Amino acid sequence: MSVIDKSSVPVALTIAGSDSGGGAGIQADLRTFAFHCVHGTSAITCVTAQNTVLVTRVDALPVDAVVAQIEAVVTDIGVQAVKTGMLLTAEIIAAVAQQVEVLKLNNLVVDPVMVSRTGAVLINDEAMATLQNVLIPKATIVTPNRYEAQLLSGLQLHTLDDMRAAAQRIHQLGAKAVLVKGGGMQGNLRGVDVWFDGHKLETLKTAVVDTSNTHGTGCTLAAAIAANLALGCDRLSAVQKAKDYVTTALRYSLAIGQGQGPVGHFFPLLQENTP
Numbered sequence: 673m674s675v676i677d678k679s680s681v682p683v684a685l686t687i688a689g690s691d692s693g694g695g696a697g698i699q700a701d702l703r704t705f706a707f708h709c710v711h712g713t714s715a716i717t718c719v720t721a722q723n724t725v726l727v728t729r730v731d732a733l734p735v736d737a738v739v740a741q742i743e744a745v746v747t748d749i750g751v752q753a754v755k756t757g758m759l760l761t762a763e764i765i766a767a768v769a770q771q772v773e774v775l776k777l778n779n780l781v782v783d784p785v786m787v788s789r790t791g792a793v794l795i796n797d798e799a800m801a802t803l804q805n806v807l808i809p810k811a812t813i814v815t816p817n818r819y820e821a822q823l824l825s826g827l828q829l830h831t832l833d834d835m836r837a838a839a840q841r842i843h844q845l846g847a848k849a850v851l852v853k854g855g856g857m858q859g860n861l862r863g864v865d866v867w868f869d870g871h872k873l874e875t876l877k878t879a880v881v882d883t884s885n886t887h888g889t890g891c892t893l894a895a896a897i898a899a900n901l902a903l904g905c906d907r908l909s910a911v912q913k914a915k916d917y918v919t920t921a922l923r924y925s926l927a928i929g930q931g932q933g934p935v936g937h938f939f940p941l942l943q944e945n946t947p
């Protein structure tokens with residue numbers, strides 16, 4: 673067993689909610705970081721009572737508790753990349769944005785968790801406005817799904833051209849780069865994502881995986897992007913590698929629970945050793 677030199681292990685921080693069902697949020701992020709050999713740290717924003725079917729309760733943590741977790745991690749361990757997920761309230765979003773500024777956090781991947789892939793609204797209007805006006809402008813990469821992209825761009829998304837137009841509009845909010853995710857698109861656009869960084873407008877496509885077990889794809893993608901940035905990848909290759917990882921994790925997704933099961937974060941590695 674070799675000991676890994678502390679100075680060479682990349683560290684990533686997820687600022688997100690807990691998913692009791694283990695498929696999304698903090699649980700998905702930490703598994704994704706570990707898969708990438710990146711040490712995962714966390715600041716929990718809220719605790720959801722959730723399974724593969726629905727969310728039955730959400731409790732936000734006090735803003736000070738969220739800030740204390742971020743400070744504790746950054747002031748001692750240091751982080752090379754940060755991913756934000758479900759931040760829930762305007763107060764938490766504003767506090768996270770302030771910490772990004774004060775602690776000079778780089779490589780910030782913002783998954784703007786506002787609306788689920790099925791269209792269910794997850795945060796209130798004030799929180800959405802704070803995300804849009806205060807946190808997204810600080811993002812290295814922002815990763816809206818179809819419905820979040822509609823809200824952030826003011827456009828309806830039906831075609832690839834719509835996705836491309838939305839990515840360009842959202843870029844004007846100030847994020848360095850935008851990835852509009854296509855998990856919620858219909859037909860042959862399902863699983864097609866669009867990237868815009870102010871120069872390159874790219875369509876990212878992998879094989880569509882025919883499964884309903886897609887719980888946690890968005891969290892996993894954003895966490896994998898953050899892990900790749902922490903490992904030193906440039907922005908677009910961090911996204912391309914993360915998309916490949918999500919596609920593989922979808923191929924190994926788990927048919928557990930009565931609803932949408934989680935993606936299989938480690939299963940590509942583990943299957944060979946499974947009795």
Ligand SMILES: Nc1ncnc2c1ncn2[C@@H]1O[C@H](COP(=O)(O)OP(=O)(O)OP(=O)(O)O)[C@@H](O)[C@H]1O
Pocket residue numbers: 696788789816817818853854855856862863864865878879880881882883886887888889890891892893915918919922
């Ligand atoms: N069936 C699929 N086959 C291939 N790729 C997919 C499929 N479903 C989603 N993806 C990909 O998964 C990534 C996450 O996108 P998605 O639109 O599902 O995000 P999301 O709505 O934020 O996810 P979540 O369910 O975690 O909230 C994107 O790269 C998307 O293209």
Ligand SMILES: Cc1ncc(CO)c(N)n1
Pocket residue numbers: 688689690691696697698720722757758785887888889890891
């Ligand atoms: C905690 C949490 N974060 C994000 C999502 C979106 O997938 C979810 N379902 N739960």
